[in-house]
Amino acid sequence: xxxxxxxxxxxxxxxxxxxxxxxxxxxxxxxxxxxxxxxxxxxxxxxxxxxxxxxxxxxxxxxxxxxxxxxxxxxxxxxxxxxxxxxxxxxxxxxxxxxxxxxxxxxxxxxxxxxxxxxxxxxxxxxxxxxxxxxxxxxxxxxxxxxxxxxxxxxxxxxxxxxxxxxxxxxxxxxxxxxxxxxxxxxxxxxxxxxxxxxxxxxxxxxxxxxxxxxxxxxxxxxxxxxxxxxxxxxxxxxxxxxxxxxxxxxxxxxxxxxxxxxxxxxxxxxxxxxxxxxxxxxxxxxxxxxxxxxxxxxxxxxxxxxxxxxxxxxxxxxxxxxxxxxxxxxxxxxxxxxxxxxxxxxx
Amino acid sequence: xxxxxxxxxxxxxxxxxxxxxxxxxxxxxxxxxxxxxxxxxxxxxxxxxxxxxxxxxxxxxxxxxxxxxxxxxxxxxxxxxxxxxxxxxxxxxxxxxxxxxxxxxxxxxxxxxxxxxxxxxxxxxxxxxxxxxxxxxxxxxxxxxxxxxxxxxxxxxxxxxxxxxxxxxxxxxxxxxxxxxxxxxxxxxxxxxxxxxxxxxxxxxxxxxxxxxxxxxxxxxxxxxxxxxxxxxxxxxxxxxxxxxxxxxxxxxxxxxxxxxxxxxxxxxxxxxxxxxxxxxxxxxxxxxxxxxxxxxxxxxxxxxxxxxxxxxxxxxxxxxxxxxxxxxxxxxxxxxxxxxxxxxxxx
DNA sequence: TGTTAGCACTCGATCGCATCGAGTGCTAAC
DNA sequence: GTTAGCACTCGATGCGATCGAGTGCTAACA
Numbered sequence: 001x002x003x004x005x006x007x008x009x010x011x012x013x014x015x016x017x018x019x020x021x022x023x024x025x026x027x028x029x030x031x032x033x034x035x036x037x038x039x040x041x042x043x044x045x046x047x048x049x050x051x052x053x054x055x056x057x058x059x060x061x062x063x064x065x066x067x068x069x070x071x072x073x074x075x076x077x078x079x080x081x082x083x084x085x086x087x088x089x090x091x092x093x094x095x096x097x098x099x100x101x102x103x104x105x106x107x108x109x110x111x112x113x114x115x116x117x118x119x120x121x122x123x124x125x126x127x128x129x130x131x132x133x134x135x136x137x138x139x140x141x142x143x144x145x146x147x148x149x150x151x152x153x154x155x156x157x158x159x160x161x162x163x164x165x166x167x168x169x170x171x172x173x174x175x176x177x178x179x180x181x182x183x184x185x186x187x188x189x190x191x192x193x194x195x196x197x198x199x200x201x202x203x204x205x206x207x208x209x210x211x212x213x214x215x216x217x218x219x220x221x222x223x224x225x226x227x228x229x230x231x232x233x234x235x236x237x238x239x240x241x242x243x244x245x246x247x248x249x250x251x252x253x254x255x256x257x258x259x260x261x262x263x264x265x266x267x268x269x270x271x272x273x274x275x276x277x278x279x280x281x282x283x284x285x286x287x288x289x290x291x292x293x294x295x296x297x298x299x300x301x302x303x304x305x306x307x308x309x310x311x312x313x314x315x316x317x318x319x320x321x322x323x324x325x326x327x328x329x330x331x332x333x334x335x336x337x338x339x340x341x342x343x344x345x346x347x348x
Numbered sequence: 349x350x351x352x353x354x355x356x357x358x359x360x361x362x363x364x365x366x367x368x369x370x371x372x373x374x375x376x377x378x379x380x381x382x383x384x385x386x387x388x389x390x391x392x393x394x395x396x397x398x399x400x401x402x403x404x405x406x407x408x409x410x411x412x413x414x415x416x417x418x419x420x421x422x423x424x425x426x427x428x429x430x431x432x433x434x435x436x437x438x439x440x441x442x443x444x445x446x447x448x449x450x451x452x453x454x455x456x457x458x459x460x461x462x463x464x465x466x467x468x469x470x471x472x473x474x475x476x477x478x479x480x481x482x483x484x485x486x487x488x489x490x491x492x493x494x495x496x497x498x499x500x501x502x503x504x505x506x507x508x509x510x511x512x513x514x515x516x517x518x519x520x521x522x523x524x525x526x527x528x529x530x531x532x533x534x535x536x537x538x539x540x541x542x543x544x545x546x547x548x549x550x551x552x553x554x555x556x557x558x559x560x561x562x563x564x565x566x567x568x569x570x571x572x573x574x575x576x577x578x579x580x581x582x583x584x585x586x587x588x589x590x591x592x593x594x595x596x597x598x599x600x601x602x603x604x605x606x607x608x609x610x611x612x613x614x615x616x617x618x619x620x621x622x623x624x625x626x627x628x629x630x631x632x633x634x635x636x637x638x639x640x641x642x643x644x645x646x647x648x649x650x651x652x653x654x655x656x657x658x659x660x661x662x663x664x665x666x667x668x669x670x671x672x673x674x675x676x677x678x679x680x681x682x683x684x685x686x687x688x689x690x691x692x693x694x695x696x
Numbered sequence: 697t698g699t700t701a702g703c704a705c706t707c708g709a710t711c712g713c714a715t716c717g718a719g720t721g722c723t724a725a726c
Numbered sequence: 727g728t729t730a731g732c733a734c735t736c737g738a739t740g741c742g743a744t745c746g747a748g749t750g751c752t753a754a755c756a
Contacts, residue, residue: 026748044699059708060748062707143694151499240588241604260589345495346491385728405720409718409719409735409737
């Protein structure tokens, strides 16, 4: 176990390194501390901390930097109740969510921008994806003789749309009655059960309204498949290029993998979804990330909820040398605000 | 005016530099040409071309690179009918647009990815924005007692949605009749005329169906404002990080402004919209770009159309040392394919 | 036993300097 | 008009000297 003094030194080293991005020397700590310890004493402690695995030395004559384990200890034990957000910042966060909700799309995007602007890191927001959502309504709007738009509204308020071209031999009227039947029979059905219910209960009824049985079944199948298909939430990025501001990514070859990974929204989603748990806040430091490209990064995520159910994730990606003391409470407040807003709207 | 030989040399220099990204020397050209000219002769011609402004010398003892003017001449006069796409590539482009259209969103995104993968540059796609589009249909789907989703389908097939919270004192039924009236009176109206027509013709009728006149007018105003509000097309990027692959952007400080600019979708849109003209293809080389951040880049854009009307833009951004000979016909084919697909769907 | 001053040592960063070589411009000859 | 020859330029590369921040170790001190 670490002594109080060691903890204090570790903490100071992290705090310093987070700001300066340069190895921290014993003299620096000695001057900042008010315990009146000399650099030599600090040096001894630092050597011990290194031996214990909390610190590293880039090269023999340099200062120390925190190891992954050092950051982990810092986050887990040295940050208790240490909120470095100014009161001003907290009110600013709150005010972000007072306005109308409008389009969820916009809320997510703005949250990402807000986060990245405030932190100089890269923000990631996973749009809400409600698992126990039900089908609310289906609409067909004809554009012309052979094309129509199929609209689907989920109970969570999400809207999905798809342009369909009418199959040969199916009239608009037939299509409309198909949709009417689906609406009557399926609204209220959980999304994941749509397919089975549709095939069990409705095939025959649909077929009755259409001349071509084969075509009817085929069409129904297509529509239903789409309805149930994975409507994976979207990924919203903010400040991806902030990555380039960080000294550790000044070299293009360091930055490239991360930025490229960020471009593959599907992978990003997968990585973040896995953190979407009842655990409100997750911190993954360096190698703790499963994703290879993030081994030099830290990922801090918070889950937001609707009516207590986790539906999405907001997060920040930066170098392992991240300002955890600011980032963690920031994400906490923000996810709280977002959850409250969404709950107010969509629960009742 | 340039002699044939000068043109040929200029052309070879551009072709070489595009590939190697290194200044081209006289010996290189001399060996590649089959006219049997010595390096010295080439050198004389190169000196002339430089004096005329078509070439530049990074420093005294280096080879030549094309100037902005050189690229311009190359694009305008040396590229006639020079299609360097393989037959395979052309069929691949065509096959990209044979499938169902599904969601326009996806088509745009995939086009961007396809373009960036094929070229190693950054692709930009401006989602379709139809100016003379009309209102097709309006739908209100209630989610619960105080929240509903308002859907709008435009004649171009685009779908816009917005979550609205019911104002105090307005019942769902009132809201529904408002939407019914709007549908009856406004469908078929050009988007830009919605506001004036609504205010002129409908206010009274709406008020008749609602208890609170003030509230009715206010609500109508809100909805109508949203309907007419600028539904600006979205921007889809592909391969933004490809920028970092280019030697000229190996230095983070060179790449950062461009990537940051690309993140501001609104600015990107503005820049590309201005190229959306009857002119099918636009090439903006280096300083020809109005945007300061693109002064070291070239932007090649092609307009795509629906039924002959320009509605969107696809483009590629790369270093001025861009492979115009490939990029230009590529964008040509792609915009053609996209136009055909969209026209087939949405015109009738 | 913990703390500290002193000191030799390490090692990256920076600078100057020599070298190398691709490529040029110029001149004179063909 | 073309070309061979040649001196010259200038970035790139490599090497060694120097500098300095920071260390580890030792010995003295409280």
